[in-house]
Amino acid sequence: MLGHTGVMIRDGGPLDAVGGVTPRWVAQPESVEEIAVVMGACADGGLAVTPAGGRTKLGWAAPPERVDVLLDLSSMHDVLEHVAGDLVVRVQAGIPVTRLAEVLAKAGQALALDVPFPDATIGGTLAAPSPGPRAFRYGNARDLLIGVTVVLADGTIARAGGKVVKNVAGYDLGKLFTGSYGTLGVIAEATFRLHPIPADRRWLSFECEGWEDAGDLLRSQLEPSAVEIDHPAEGLSTVAALFEGPAAEQRALAARELFEGGDVHTEAPAWWGQPPGSPLHSLRCRVAPSVPDGISVRGSLATGVYLASGSTDLDAWRSALPDHARLVGLSGDLTGDRWGPIPSLPLMRRVKERFDPERRMSPGRLAGGL
């Protein structure tokens, strides 16, 4: 126990490790205020903190230089406000995405994010976003986020955005914190815009040789919500497209005509939105990428954002990709430079220096020792 504040504290163990670094303590706050108290105490003691949610991605990105306190947000799992008529929900950061989905489904609504990890929490999904098929239609986590409460390294509580879909008052700290991997502060609460669950859904899938086959679909006006490829390490690729809306079936059938083949299903293919394996790499490439032997790739032909898996020399693969492409090692063992070029790194560094001048928030988890 942390003195009179009542925040749950226990000793850290190997199961609490962040990228192999075991924290000395684990704190389990239950409110924004409790987070602030813990952060304030850590500031006083110069302790390094890593926030954690469902712990599905604690092994992602680089291991932190040090972790004194693992800030476990799993006790902050409430839906704070869901106004169905506004299609908006405000939640605590520790709520599992699957649980949120259950609550929203009762009102016929959904947070249009595809999160393949059943335990993943909202906070983790923001801090360490992974791409999902429907990002093509609905955007990524950052596009659906409309408000955020964060707690900084010194315990300051700050809010940005709000609970209305449209809002340009002040800087969008929520976006700044997406992708921050716990290096800027703690995401404590988040507010999202929701979408109605579509009346109907159909998937069209077909096997193909190459990457180019979906071009016609993207040039068509059939408005797919997602166009994904599953490129296994060996054998033929599969392309699948999702259609949503009352006329989903009609459109899927029209799309099938475009390709003179393929099957229309009411369920997603098994691989849909799933990471292809481990070690995991993030690949962004706007043209058909060259893929080394033994590597499988899954992701969106529409947005050019993929997850890849299999052992490879990242430097070698990078040099075979077009200049604009970005390849980052997410998890697992890797050979070569994990990050590749990040042109805006100098600016990110300055942001880190201002938000966490003492480098106590998950130091070193991102490129350039952020």
Place this chain on the structure above:
Amino acid sequence: MTVFDRLDALFPPDRVITDPVRLRTYECDGLTYHRATPMVVVLPETTEEIAAVVRVCAEFGVPFVARGSGTGLSGGALPRSDGVLIVTSRMRRILSIDLDQRRAVVEPGVTNLAITEAVRDRGYYYAPDPSSQQICSIGGNVAENSGGAHCLKYGFTVNHVLALEIVTPEGEIIEISEDDFGYDLLGAFVGSEGTLGIATKITVRLMRAPESVTTLLAAFQTIEAGGQAVSAIIGAGIMPAAIEMMDALAIEAAEAAVACGYPAAAGAVLIVELDGPSSEVEAQLAEVIAICVGTGSFEQRVAASADERAKIWKGRKSAFAAVGRISPAYIVQDGVVPRTSLGEVLAGIDALQDEFGIRVANVFHAGDGNLHPLVLFDDTAPGEGERAEIVSGRILDLCILHGGSITGEHGVGVDKARYMPRMFTDDDLDTMQLLRCAFDPGGRSNPGKVFPTPRLCGEVPRVHKGSPGEIF
């Protein structure tokens, strides 16, 4: 050496403006209430020129303000009398268009509409469509995170910008992109109102034009009935491309300006646009019409042709400027409320009209609760301007009270900086300013905007290397 000498050396004479009469034409943007004559105006044509000017500013400790087309409605481009105004209106080249990758790279002075016009023939378009789209610059859109009628379905500028080249307030040229692994600097820069630097190249997403677009004009006796229709449409799980509403006074103005021919007796009109594959649109249109009728709409018109569609939209798109025809002066307000509070807030605005004897015309993006009350007044009548100003402020209070925002798309600028503390705590604002300090430690990029009080950034604090204490 003065700033002037340095600028003269950088630019040919016709691109540095120092003549006082000329300078004054830049004294305000679309919000004419705030005015300041810039010390000097420059008209750069390249990123390098902008970087050079910004470095001169850094060298002399002089503030600078970026300006696109000067249509901003929050005084964001209000110049500094001790600063340089950097105008992008000569940087209006579309640098590349790649339809296979559905993106275009443009200079900041390119107008919003020019992008769509460049690709329309080939079946693509740029989605965010502010009413000012024929003239507002894409750089200004980025700075303001501009929205438009069709943002209900497609999102705002921030959802359609894929990468930026920026000149930082220190004068470096840096690329920020959605592809960068780490902090979403792109998302933070969009909507920063010119306070984090100047966008010099913008990569935007192009969208495939929908197969079918249908526009419905539904007339209601009262604005409340219209509001109910909006809620019912959203509640039915339909996501129209746009839902716009205008009240009787706004209709009167639009009629006077562009003879849009909306139903005469209407207390409110709703414009609902559905787009997408024909099969979806047809299914949804029937449902939307049924909902409108069910909530009391007495007339529905479905635009049968592109011309008819344009005509329906013309009334809406010209509504702001058209109010000039029915009132000598007016304030365009921009506030947001949760959709479910629309009715209450509109009633509140009604009460304000009665209390202060000031007319308010309402035009709004009903789908996302973004209100644009137009507060009408006669600037020659003593005291009316002040009363209008009060009403305008009270409307924002109403928005905040209902959990909304003081601006949905026009930005904070200089105009609403003083309202920021009503929406945010000091800690919130200080934290936002940490970002500002990271980009602009010298506070030279568009100072005095967005934040009521600037934060002194000071040196970057030194890294604290103390050993962790035993506190638990």
Place this chain on the structure above:
Amino acid sequence: MDPELIKDCVHCGFCLPTCPTYVLWGEEMDSPRGRIHLMAQYNEGAEMTPEMAGHFDACLGCMACVTACPSGVQYDKLIEHTRPVVEREHARTPRDRAVRALVFALFPYPRRLRLIKPFTRLNRRLAPFLDRVHPTLGALAELTPPRSRSRPLPPLVRARGPLRARVGLLTGCVQGAFFPDVNRATARVLALEGCDVVIPPGQGCCGALSLHSGYDAHRFARRTIETFEKAGVDTVVVNAAGCGSSMKDYADVLADDPGWQRRAECLKVRDLAEFLVELGPVAVRHPLPVTVAYHDACHLAHAQGVRSQPRELLDQIPELKVREIAESAICCGSAGTYNLFQPQPARELGERKAGRVEDTGADLLVSANPGCTMQITAAMRRMGRPVMPVAHTAQVLDASLRGLGAVR
């Protein structure tokens, strides 16, 4: 510069993208919004400096901003009030003054214009030399069209078939001198559509050139009204866009004299296309297998709001295809005397327009203003491009009504 009219401007900027000078230079002071701001500054006591005058002089008076403005700002009135102030308060250089005097001594007088015509071939060769003496002289020489036979029109052309209307026809100075064929075609079309066409001899300039440049136009206006009153017509059909727009303004020009103002209000002025659409077609349209690019003359499209009518008339002609020109709202740079006084921007605009016209791939460029077609073909010639044949809307209709199978 009426402060009330200035106040109508809400500074929204919607007019900027259609303003030719803003399109060229991207500067606030050379935009409608900026010019209105300058007018406000003048009213507040700012001096008419050479800089300020320069921005007013650079305005083409194309009135695209009037069409674009959703707030109904009457920029046409504003600039008309401003021009005389510029003339009064801005000291031009002696060379500029001499050249302006020459133009105003020449253009409003059809007879004087006809006198210089025989030299026009020579003029074109002299253009480079004249350009060096004064850019305006170069522009003047470049623009003078080739000579054409001029036979005077009869004072009355009788309607074919049942009489439907009786109208006067304004022959115009530039039109009458350089493009007599257009007037002849106009008279024939009107007659074929059942109109008695009265063409009062000795009609002079309608005052357009002076009005658009800040010179006194009262005299021209009064004389023109008188001429048509004497001819006993209450509708005057005008085929030159610039003339039509200024004649429609007579009541304003003569506002300080109520008697004359009333007389002006009694005279109905119609553009040819506007008149023909109101009248409705009766004559048979014969096919014309040609693709035309229709150019909106500013003084027709913006000043008179006549945009759909000429297109409608062209569309009625079997086998004729109409192509739209990109940026159709932007002026070609001709604008009355503009290409004479501001030759550099006028040239740039001309070339921009010529490019857009070429892009249409049309066989024939059609417009209702001789100034525009002169300007655009001059630009094509200067750019070393094949010069597209040009015709007035009246000539195309004439060819169709008479079943010629081709224009001219």
